[in-house]
Amino acid sequence: MKETLSMSTRPTEKVLAAPEQLGLESRSDFRRAAAELLELLPEGTGRLIIDISGTRQVDSAGLGALMLIQRKAAERRLTVCLRGANEELRFLLVLTKLDDLFELESGVA
Numbered sequence: 603m604k605e606t607l608s609m610s611t612r613p614t615e616k617v618l619a620a621p622e623q624l625g626l627e628s629r630s631d632f633r634r635a636a637a638e639l640l641e642l643l644p645e646g647t648g649r650l651i652i653d654i655s656g657t658r659q660v661d662s663a664g665l666g667a668l669m670l671i672q673r674k675a676a677e678r679r680l681t682v683c684l685r686g687a688n689e690e691l692r693f694l695l696v697l698t699k700l701d702d703l704f705e706l707e708s709g710v711a
Contacts, residue, residue, distance in 0.1 A: 614647050616640075617685075620654045624664030636671040646679040651707070655686025665698065672703045683707050 616639040621628040639650055650671070654660075660668075672682045683705035687695070695701040 614644060615649050615651060616643060617651045617653055620652055620657045622656055623659050624654075624657050624667065625659065625661040626663040629663050629667040633667050633670060637674060640671075640675055640678065640680060643678070643680055648678075649681045649683055649705075650675055651683045651685050653685045654691065655688075657688075657691070660691055660694065665694070665700070669700065669703070681705055 618632075618636055618639055621632060624632060636650065636652070640648075643650065652668075652671070668682075668684075675682045682703070684691075684695075685707040687706055687708075692701070692706065695704070695706075
């Protein structure tokens with residue numbers, strides 16, 4: 603699985619690109635990469651941006667991974683932002699009442 607990490611110029615922000623298929627196959631590597639980035643952020647002020655614009659499919663395992671990443675971030679008082687979520691994923695987040703856990707950002711900043 604190919605992870606693309608892009609460094610933000612701000613030290614309180616890290617960007618992680620989600621895989622094209624976020625699910626059973628990719629969730630462990632994705633969670634591990636997110637956890638590593640969360641550790642690099644200063645507690646209480648950081649923000650992890652998950653660029654999900656290239657993700658075509660998210661299954662229940664993928665949603666679970668996002669929830670675990672968010673929980674880990676919350677423990678350190680960090681924010682998780684989903685960038686470029688498509689309509690289907692936004693609907694899924696609303697349906698599962700997970701939309702309040704994440705900042706949703708459209709497109710690329």
